[in-house]
Each structure stands twice: as structure tokens, then as C-alpha cells.
Amino acid sequence: MTSDSIPVAAPVLNGNERRYVLDCIDSGWISTHGAYVPRFEQAFAEHIGCRHAIGCSNGTAALHLCLAALDIGPGDEVIVPTLTYVATANAVRYLGARPVFVDVEPDIWTLAPVAFAAAVGPRTRAVIPVHLYGHPAAMPEILDIARATGIAVIEDAAQAQGTSLAGRMAGSLGTLAAFSFFGNKTLTCGQGGMVTTDDDRLAERLRHLARVAMHPDRPYWHDEVGYNYRLTNIQAAIGLAQLEQVHWHLERRRAVAAGYRERLAHLPQVRFQQQRADVRHGHWMVNVRIDAADADSIVACRLALSERGVETRVGFPPLHLLPPYAEATPSSFPVAEAVSRESLTLPTHAALTPSQLDRVCDGLAAFLARREASLRPAS
Ligand SMILES: Cc1ncc(COP(=O)(O)O)c(C=O)c1O
Structure with a gap:
């Protein structure tokens, strides 16, 4: 690539990113504590129009946490469109569950509801519609099938910042949703992720799992096997500045x-x-x-x-x-x-x-x- 080359993707950091990052450095709050994390989470929840937004280290971790919070594990099946980035299926495998692939629709290239309905079986616990390239999956049909069969809907909204359907933002349509802030995403913080949900119980469990399942009042007391999936204050500072724009x-x-x-x-x-x-x-x-x-x-x-x-x-x-x-x-x-x-x-x-x-x-x-x-x- 030369200086006049056109990259396929590039971050644009032209707001408060530099100022907020310097603030983290000057104050010493560069790790997972610090004011930018809750500020970014709260602003993101408001932007999506949901009750909770939980920051985490990347979009793959966000998907992993969604599935873990639903207690999905060995013997369970999760329906995934076959046309997506590999993280959608990897997160299912991390937990020992089986991704069941289905085809996509010819016009919008997202999970085909008819194929999804046909793939639901006794072991199916969840479906992960992916809003591919930023177009929402056919959520009304998918939600109807999920409701009728009693399975959870995790939106893979990694590519869907700013996407909406009938006036509702992607990320507020399913049980849980996972976002990515990788460097090529619409809003980026280098690496980063977010889970959004309206469910208070799932939100609390997700936060707990993302913080190594440590008891809030008992340092080094971990009541289950959790993950170190926290967002750093520097990532959140960049993310907040991006979100402002x-x-x-x-x-x-x-x-x-x-x-x-x-x-x-x-x-x-x-x-x-x-x-x-x-x-x-x-x-x-x-x-x-x-x-x-x-x-x-x-x-x-x-x-x-x-x-x-x-x-x-x-x-x-x-x-x-x-x-x-x-x-x-x-x-x-x-x-x-x-x-x-x-x-x-x-x-x-x-x-x-x-x-x-x-x-x-x-x-x-x-x-x-x-x-x-x-x-x-x-x-
Ligand atoms: C559809 C989809 N899901 C999940 C991810 C994973 O996000 P991350 O790279 O932040 O782990 C991506 C990243 O590109 C993605 O495109």
C-alpha cells in the first residue's frame, strides 16, 4: 500500500479520542477501573434504547458471555447462519455446544427464517441471527419462531452499529446482543465489545462472568469459573469519544x-x-x-x-x-x-x-x- 492507496477499512478518530486517552494516562486510570467504562456503557445503552450495556474485551467475548449467561453447554445446540464471521460459531464451540448451520436469504444474506424453523430440535437452546454487513436479519419472523419454540435470541450485532428495524435499534430486538468495536467497525476502540439486554438478571450474571466471577465484597473469592473479559478505561475512553460522533x-x-x-x-x-x-x-x-x-x-x-x-x-x-x-x-x-x-x-x-x-x-x-x-x- 502506498500513501495514496485506498484501504478497505480505516478508523476515523477525529473527536475527543485523544483528549480522553490523555486523561486516562494523566490520571493513571488505564486498566479496567475508571470513569470512562461506566460512562461508555451508559451512553451505549441509551443509544441502543435498552436497560443494560456491559462492556467487554471484544465481540467474540461478548458472544461467549451471552451464551455462558444462558448456561449453554455440552449437549446443547445453537442455530447459526453459515454466512458470517467465524466468531459466531466459535463462541458456541468454546462452551462445548454444537453450532447448527442454516442457509441465508437470497436478497439480504441473513439467516433464513424457514431454514431456521426447520433446524429447531429438542436440543436447541438459542439462535444467533447475524445482521450481516449492517442489514438486520428478518427479526420479526425469527422472534416469532423463537417465541413459539421457547429458545433465546442472541443478536450478533458486531456489524450493526446504527442499524435499525421499524424504528428499533439492532441490539434491542433479541434477548441479548453482542457488539464489536474492532478497528474496522463503524465505531471502534481498537479492540472492544459490548453486550446489550433489557433482562436485569442476565445483565447481572454477565457482569459477574466478565469479571472472573469474583464476589463483589470478597476479593479473590470466585464462586464459579469466570472470564477476564473486562473493557479497559482506555478502550472505553476511545469508545465514548466515537459514540459522541x-x-x-x-x-x-x-x-x-x-x-x-x-x-x-x-x-x-x-x-x-x-x-x-x-x-x-x-x-x-x-x-x-x-x-x-x-x-x-x-x-x-x-x-x-x-x-x-x-x-x-x-x-x-x-x-x-x-x-x-x-x-x-x-x-x-x-x-x-x-x-x-x-x-x-x-x-x-x-x-x-x-x-x-x-x-x-x-x-x-x-x-x-x-x-x-x-x-x-x-x-
Ligand atoms: C459477525 C461478527 N461477529 C463477531 C465478531 C467478533 O468481534 P471481535 O473481532 O471484536 O472479536 C465479528 C468481528 O468482525 C463479526 O463480524
Whole structure:
């Protein structure tokens, strides 16, 4: 990458981040105690519109804590869409439970409710809908099925900061929700996570588990095996500063997503994730499907863009094809496999300029024109 390269993701730290971090250093509160942790948690709960927000070390830890707080363990099954980042299934495995994969919907690429309903069995304890790329999963249908079958709903909202459905924020729709503040996320604190919930009992249990299950009044007295999953004051300081600017971050991402749609509208081979009614898309990343692409053509396309200084990513490989999960999952999931095969993730971050968007889109259009020409029979 050179200085005029366009990274696929980049944090923008243009608010109070520096001031708050210096405050942590000057005051000496750099570890897991300090005022920024409760301030960030409270502000995040208000932003989501829920009673509790519990900070933790990253999004994977947040998912792990949600499942642990529900006492999920060996012999239990948790339903997971196969098209997601690996953490969604890993968290289930950490507890000795089994992730049961299901396919996704062809338009929005999130957990297919019909497939979910068919996968519920006597051992199913929970479902983890993932709001992929910032589009909410079909929550009304998923919640109806979960209610009818008595299972918990954990939203994987790692990619869904600022996403809402029918006026309610992602993170306030299920029993529990997990967020990530990794460096490429809409709001970041380098590494960090948050669990949101309205359930007082689960919130208390989660806090306890995240703090090594230490008795609040008896130092070094741990009443069960807990986890050291606390957020640091420095992480919370950065997170709070980012949250103060959340509307700006979201507006910028929406402008970037709209910019791509406008510039690529003339290319019939490029398909976007559709947006359902009543949805406010968080636009974590703009991922497009390139019609009839396979692994080789995606590699060639990424190389062509990289030669123009544009960094891209491939789509997530469906989890049922990854070595830790393949053996236990003999089925195939055609929609997830097709979306993954044809996926190209374009640079998406708050600092992208219109001329950078032009460069990405011109590069993609030029590659596709060359591909079309090479497929045309010679006359
Ligand atoms: C869908 C999903 N779930 C969970 C995570 C895990 O978050 P973290 O990287 O903070 O552990 C991510 C991170 O990218 C994610 O995309």
C-alpha cells in the first residue's frame, strides 16, 4: 500500500479520542477501573434504547458471555447462519455446544427464517441471527419462531452499529446482543465489545462472568469459573469519544454506500445487498456480488483493483466449509455458497472521498469490461 492507496477499512478518530486517552494516562486510570467504562456503557445503552450495556474485551467475548449467561453447554445446540464471521460459531464451540448451520436469504444474506424453523430440535437452546454487513436479519419472523419454540435470541450485532428495524435499534430486538468495536467497525476502540439486554438478571450474571466471577465484597473469592473479559478505561475512553460522533459516522457511511450504488448502477453484473422496508442500514461494509464470479475471477478482480491502489476483501467463507466445522456438517447451503463465491467487499469507511469512490468504481468497471471482452467469441 502506498500513501495514496485506498484501504478497505480505516478508523476515523477525529473527536475527543485523544483528549480522553490523555486523561486516562494523566490520571493513571488505564486498566479496567475508571470513569470512562461506566460512562461508555451508559451512553451505549441509551443509544441502543435498552436497560443494560456491559462492556467487554471484544465481540467474540461478548458472544461467549451471552451464551455462558444462558448456561449453554455440552449437549446443547445453537442455530447459526453459515454466512458470517467465524466468531459466531466459535463462541458456541468454546462452551462445548454444537453450532447448527442454516442457509441465508437470497436478497439480504441473513439467516433464513424457514431454514431456521426447520433446524429447531429438542436440543436447541438459542439462535444467533447475524445482521450481516449492517442489514438486520428478518427479526420479526425469527422472534416469532423463537417465541413459539421457547429458545433465546442472541443478536450478533458486531456489524450493526446504527442499524435499525421499524424504528428499533439492532441490539434491542433479541434477548441479548453482542457488539464489536474492532478497528474496522463503524465505531471502534481498537479492540472492544459490548453486550446489550433489557433482562436485569442476565445483565447481572454477565457482569459477574466478565469479571472472573469474583464476589463483589470478597476479593479473590470466585464462586464459579469466570472470564477476564473486562473493557479497559482506555478502550472505553476511545469508545465514548466515537459514540459522541455516531451520527456523523453513520451519515458518512450512508453517503459512501449511496455513492457506490450511484456509480455502479450501470453495471448489470454488480448486485448489492437489498434493503428491506423499514430498515435503516448501518452500512458496516459495502459488499457486492459479481455475477457468475468464482474464486479465480474474484482473485483477478482484487488484483486489478490492487494495481490501482485499491484494497478489497473477499466475502466470508461459509462456516460449514471451514476445517473446524466441515466434518460435522455434511449438508450444503447453496445460497450462502453462491453469495460467498461472488462476493467482493469494497473500501468502506468514514474518510472516503468522492474521488476515491470514483477510483474504486472506475477500476471495477474496467475489470468487468475486460472480462466481458475476453468472454465474447472471437469473430
Ligand atoms: C459477525 C461478527 N461477529 C463477531 C465478531 C467478533 O468481534 P471481535 O473481532 O471484536 O472479536 C465479528 C468481528 O468482525 C463479526 O463480524
